[in-house]
Amino acid sequence: xxxxxxxxxxxxxxxxxxxxxxxxxxxxxxxxxxxxxxxxxxxxxxxxxxxxxxxxxxxxxxxxxxxxxxxxxxxxxxxxxxxxxxxxxxxxxxxxxxxxxxxxxxxxxxxxxxxxxxxxxxxxxxxxxxxxxxxxxxxxxxxxxxxxxxxxxxxxxxxxxxxxxxxxxxxxxxxxxxxxxxxxxxxxxxxxxxxxxxxxxxxxxxxxxxxx
Amino acid sequence: xxxxxxxxxxxxxxxxxxxxxxxxxxxxxxxxxxxxxxxxxxxxxxxxxxxxxxxxxxxxxxxxxxxxxxxxxxxxxxxxxxxxxxxxxxxxxxxxxxxxxxxxxxxxxxxxxxxxxxxxxxxxxxxxxxxxxxxxxxxxxxxxxxxxxxxxxxxxxxxxxxxxxxxxxxxxxxxxxxxxxxxxxxxxxxxxxxxxxxxxxxxxxxxxxxxxxxxxxxxxxxxxxxxxxxxxxxxxxxxxxxxxxxxxxxxxxxxxxxxxxxxxxxxxxxxxxxxxxxxxxxxxxxxxxxxxxxxxxxxxxxxxxxxxxxxxxxxxxxxxxxxxxxxxxxxxxxxxxxxxxxxxxxxxxxxxxxxxxxxxxxxxxxxxxxxxxxxxxxxxxxxxxxxxxxxxxxxxxxxxxxxxxxxxxxxxxxxxxxxxxxxxxxxxxxxxxxxxxxxxxxxxxxxxxxxxxxxxxxxxxxxx
Numbered sequence: 053x054x055x056x057x058x059x060x061x062x063x064x065x066x067x068x069x070x071x072x073x074x075x076x077x078x079x080x081x082x083x084x085x086x087x088x089x090x091x092x093x094x095x096x097x098x099x100x101x102x103x104x105x106x107x108x109x110x111x112x113x114x115x116x117x118x119x120x121x122x123x124x125x126x127x128x129x130x131x132x133x134x135x136x137x138x139x140x141x142x143x144x145x146x147x148x149x150x151x152x153x154x155x156x157x158x159x160x161x162x163x164x165x166x167x168x169x170x171x172x173x174x175x176x177x178x179x180x181x182x183x184x185x186x187x188x189x190x191x192x193x194x195x196x197x198x199x200x201x202x203x204x205x206x207x208x209x210x211x212x213x214x215x216x217x218x219x220x221x222x223x224x225x226x227x228x229x230x231x232x233x234x235x236x237x238x239x240x241x242x243x244x245x246x247x248x249x250x251x252x253x254x255x256x257x258x259x260x261x262x263x264x
Numbered sequence: 265x266x267x268x269x270x271x272x273x274x275x276x277x278x279x280x281x282x283x284x285x286x287x288x289x290x291x292x293x294x295x296x297x298x299x300x301x302x303x304x305x306x307x308x309x310x311x312x313x314x315x316x317x318x319x320x321x322x323x324x325x326x327x328x329x330x331x332x333x334x335x336x337x338x339x340x341x342x343x344x345x346x347x348x349x350x351x352x353x354x355x356x357x358x359x360x361x362x363x364x365x366x367x368x369x370x371x372x373x374x375x376x377x378x379x380x381x382x383x384x385x386x387x388x389x390x391x392x393x394x395x396x397x398x399x400x401x402x403x404x405x406x407x408x409x410x411x412x413x414x415x416x417x418x419x420x421x422x423x424x425x426x427x428x429x430x431x432x433x434x435x436x437x438x439x440x441x442x443x444x445x446x447x448x449x450x451x452x453x454x455x456x457x458x459x460x461x462x463x464x465x466x467x468x469x470x471x472x473x474x475x476x477x478x479x480x481x482x483x484x485x486x487x488x489x490x491x492x493x494x495x496x497x498x499x500x501x502x503x504x505x506x507x508x509x510x511x512x513x514x515x516x517x518x519x520x521x522x523x524x525x526x527x528x529x530x531x532x533x534x535x536x537x538x539x540x541x542x543x544x545x546x547x548x549x550x551x552x553x554x555x556x557x558x559x560x561x562x563x564x565x566x567x568x569x570x571x572x573x574x575x576x577x578x579x580x581x582x583x584x585x586x587x588x589x590x591x592x593x594x595x596x597x598x599x600x601x602x603x604x605x606x607x608x609x610x611x612x613x614x615x616x617x618x619x620x621x622x623x624x625x626x627x628x629x630x631x632x633x634x635x636x637x638x639x640x641x642x643x644x645x646x647x648x649x650x651x652x653x654x655x656x657x658x659x660x661x662x663x664x665x666x667x668x669x670x671x672x673x674x675x676x677x678x679x680x681x682x683x684x685x686x687x688x689x690x691x692x693x694x695x696x697x698x699x700x701x702x703x704x705x706x707x708x709x710x711x712x713x714x715x716x717x718x719x720x721x722x723x724x725x726x727x728x
Contacts (some may be wrong), residue, residue, distance in 0.1 A: 072424055072490060075497035086508035093509075093527070094455075100521045101451040107519045108451050115712045127520075150448075157448045158376035159385030167310035171450060172518045173595030174391060176297070178309050180677040181595055183517075190674040216305060217359045221678050223300040234376050248451060251525060253517035254672035255591055 058208055109248040111149035112196035114139045114243045120187055120257055128252025137239055140205055149244075155234065156241025163228045170249060179225065184238075184257045208242070209235040265625070266337040268344035268411075268499075271351055273308040273626070275330030276619055278358055280708060282323035283612075285365075287701050289316040294694045311372050314385075314392045315365065320607060321390060322361055327615030328472055329408055332429070334622060335479045336412060340421055345414035346407070353407045360400040364393050381446055390461055397628040398443045407439065409433040424493035424513045425475050428500060432471045451519035466535070466577075467507045473569075473614050474499045477542070480566060480617055484559040487549050495545050502538030506661025510535045513585045517594060525587040532585040535580030539610075546570035558720070559624050561637040561710075565617035568645060572609020576652070580605050592667040597689070605652045616707070619620035623711055631720045640707035647700025654692030 082127075100106045109131075117134035138144070144152070160166070166175040171182050191204045198218050201207040210219050212235040215225035230238070289312050296302050296309045344350065349493050367384055374380030381387075382395045391398065412433060416426055442460040447453040466566060478492040512528025546567055557563040580602040584593040593599070624632040661683045670676025 070496040072497055075494050075501065076424065077648060079497045079501040079504070083508070086505060090508055090511070097455065097515070097520050097524075098452070101449070101455060101519045107500050107521070108449065117502070154448050155376055157446065157450070157453075158380075161446055162374050162376045162380040162385065162444045163372050164310045164314060164387045164392065165624055166389050167313045167392070168308075172454060174454060174518070175595070176310065176313050177595060177597060177600060178313070180674045181672055184672070185674075189675050194674075204709040220674070223296075224304065226305045228373060229375075231375075237376075245450060246536075248519045250517045250519055251522055251587075253594065254667060255590055256668075256671035258673050259671050 077195065109244070109247045110146060111153045111244055112144060112146045113247045114149055114152075114240050115143050118186065118243065118247045119124040120184060120246070121179060126252075127199075128251055129255060129257065130252070131247045133247060139243060140236065141203075149240070152237045153244060156239075157238035158231065159234045159238045160241065163230065168225075171245065178223070181254060182242060182245070183250060183254060184246045186243045187258055189258050190220070205236075205239050205243075208239045212238055266343050267347050268333045268337050268350070269622075269625075270568075271347065271354060272330040272333035273622060275312035275326045275333065278327035278354075279323045279330060279615065280619070280711065282326065282361070282612055284704060285546065286316055286319035286323060286690060286709070287697075287704055289319065291694070291697050291701060292316075294697050297690045298694060307369075308372070310717045311368055315368055317390060318364075318368075318392060324607070324611045326357075327611075327618065328469070328476065329404075330622075331479075331615065331618040332408070332412065332472075332475045334618065335476070335483075339423060339426060339479065340415055340419040342415065342419050344411050345418050346411050349407050350411050353404045356400060357404050357498070360397050361396070364397045368392070368540075376595055386446070388443075388457060390447075393456075395444060401443075402437070402440060405437050407432075409437060423489070425478050428471060428496055429475045430508075432468055432475070432615060433467045434631050435463060436472070439468065442579045454518045455515070458511060458518075462507075462511045462514055463508075467504060467508065469611065470503045470507065470538075471500055473611055474503070474542075475482075476618060477566065477569065477614055480562065480614075481549060481623060483621055484557050484562045484566070485549055486555050489555070491549075495541070499538050499541060501529065502534075504542060506531050506534035506537060513587075513590070514589055516587050529586050535581060536574065536582050539574040539578040543570045556721075558631055559620060560631075560633040562617045562620040562624070562632070562640070564637075564641055565613050565620060568641070569609065569613035569617060572605070574609070576602070576605030576607075579678060580652075592663040593659065596659040596662035597655045597686075598663055601652050601655035601659055604655065606647065608648050619711060623715070627715050629715050629717055631718050632715055633718055634710070634715055636706060636710035636713065640703050640710050643699055643703030643706060646705075647696045647698075647703050650694045650696025650699065654689040654696060656689070657692070658686045658689030661689065 055058040076139070085236045101108050104110045113133060114189065115136060115138045117137035119132040119134060120129055121129070123130045136143070160171075165171075165182075168179040169175050169182050170177060170179075173181060175181075184205075191207055195211050195218060196202070196204065199210040199242050201210055211225075212230050213232060214227065216227045293309065293312045296312065332348070343501050371384050373387075375385040380394075382396055385392050386394060386398075393401075411428060414425075416422055416430065425472065425705065439460055445453070445456070447456070461614065474496055478496045478513065481487045482489060482492055508531075509527055510532040512524045513532035515524035515528055523665050547570075550563075555563075584590055584598055584602060620637070662677075662680045665683050666676045666680030670679055
């Protein structure tokens with residue numbers, strides 16, 4: 053390489069910047085090592101977050117009661133799957149649950165939900181986070197009386213279909229022409245979502261002003 | 265002037281226009297926070313926000329393409345291969361952007377079926393554009409990659425910067441293919457979505473802008489190639505060394521295993537290092553050249569880029585990246601504060617620097633300076649810092665009152681959003697947003713005005 057007539061005695065020279073090849077080797081090797089590590093971690097993560105994996109329950113979890121409690125061994129809030137509590141009073145098979153989830157996810161994408169709300173904290177921050185929305189006390193405290201529905205899921209369906217009729221605050225959810233089938237699938241999706249182990253996010257959900 | 269540089273001027277024009285559209289929808293989105301009933305059920309927040317963030321991605325991408333088409337022939341000493349294809353793709357790109365924007369504005373959303381995903385809205389943040397348009401972007405990137413590689417081969421010449429650029433094209437293309445799937449399982453969906461968002465923005469784009477900055481530094485300050493290339497390799501080593509596993513800071517709360525808390529926390533805490541390196545680099549170069557430059561606006565925007573990248577991406581990111589804090593700060597306006605500052609510092613300032621490089625060559629002056637650019641520089645940076653501070657205030661109120669104390673329910677969210685700190689922060693954001701918009705107007709005016717022919721400033725004697 054032809055040496056250039058600059059920089060001798062400068063910081064560059066002292067840092068050995070005269071030899072880019074050394075740094076090039078460093079850049080290439082560091083990048084390759086990191087990619088290999090990421091590949092291994094991704095394979096393992098996929099095992100954990102696939103449906104039925106350690107952190108993500110099967111879709112038919114919507115047949116059961118779901119809670120969210122502090123786990124002293126893990127020092128964080130974790131979802132707790134309880135006894136039977138079928139959604140809309142009807143126990144579904146794994147295949148039926150999967151069809152509901154496919155539909156529910158399509159509703160969430162087609163209505164651009166994530167550009168107002170967040171899920172797992174990812175989204176647009178204009179509306180509340182939906183990670184544990186199934187467990188939100190507002191359904192029983194506000195919307196069940198407001199819609200006159202007897203169950204949480206029926207109140208959710210009614211709200212999703214006509215959100216502009218049930219405002220709770222100055223920021224309102226717009227009417228997105230969600231059909232009844234779409235609303236029921238979305239409720240199923242949100243119930244399943246609340247059963248995912250998210251390493252304790254969000255912390256203390258629904259526990260303000262209680263014993264803790 | 266090379267034909268490829270004429271194309272890059274077109275890309276710069278489109279980028280600056282979309283920069284303006286982004287500001288319009290940014291101001292509108294900010295206005296919903298102050299007047300929530302605005303355009304209710306007619307033109308909802310989600311649509312405005314989508315247009316704001318999508319035009320952000322597209323104008324920066326167009327700015328990068330323009331910058332590379334500008335420097336490619338200079339770097340390799342010959343015209344770019346396959347120019348007719350590149351010119352065709354530019355028009356396809358523009359028409360596609362216009363159609364997608366029109367559909368977003370007038371159709372907004374669809375029913376829950378595949379048709380919506382293909383032709384209306386994919387509803388995944390940053391990749392809302394329907395699939396047909398996504399295919400279009402892949403085609404634009406593929407032609408861009410072909411132009412770069414074919415020109416290198418025809419020129420029988422490779423420089424270090426070109427090697428980095430060519431290799432960076434691979435993830436630029438491959439990771440973008442992640443814009444298509446609609447996986448039902450949200451955890452898996454977001455796992456791969458973050459490859460697209462993080463690997464593009466925090467890795468591939470950082471490397472790309474590193475190449476562009478290296479070329480600009482040689483151009484406006486006459487920094488030697490060996491120094492610039494050594495720094496580029498160091499930057500790549502640190503950006504990818506920290507950034508690839510720094511991806512883990514997005515895997516804290518999406519259902520992924522607990523080890524990501526440690527891995528993501530550790531590596532993302534290292535992510536400011538390469539950005540600090542860029543600051544050292546910029547100061548060092550400015551010092552060795554006694555702040556002497558032939559293009560003062562470009563020089564100032566590069567300096568703003570170095571500092572903005574370090575503070576906005578590095579410090580603002582570090583502030584909220586450790587899981588113990590992120591548990592509460594995640595998904596609040598705190599994130600928005602970091603997002604605005606990081607995109608501004610890391611990319612927008614760099615693209616604006618290249619715009620001034622192009623302006624100097626087009627107008628043929630030996631020394632570019634004046635008064636208007638200083639107003640644009642000042643107003644844009646003041647507006648951005650004001651917005652960032654307002655959002656930080658609002659976000660901290662949300663983190664403390666909404667998340668830590670309130671427990672993130674609907675009531676907690678509402679209460680935090682009525683907190684006076686939140687409200688005043690949101691007002692400040694809008695106010696400084698208007699100042700930012702004023703800065704944009706001055707910037708456009710200055711870019712379009714022919715510069716005066718100024719004498720070179722008296723050179724300071726070099727130290728012995």
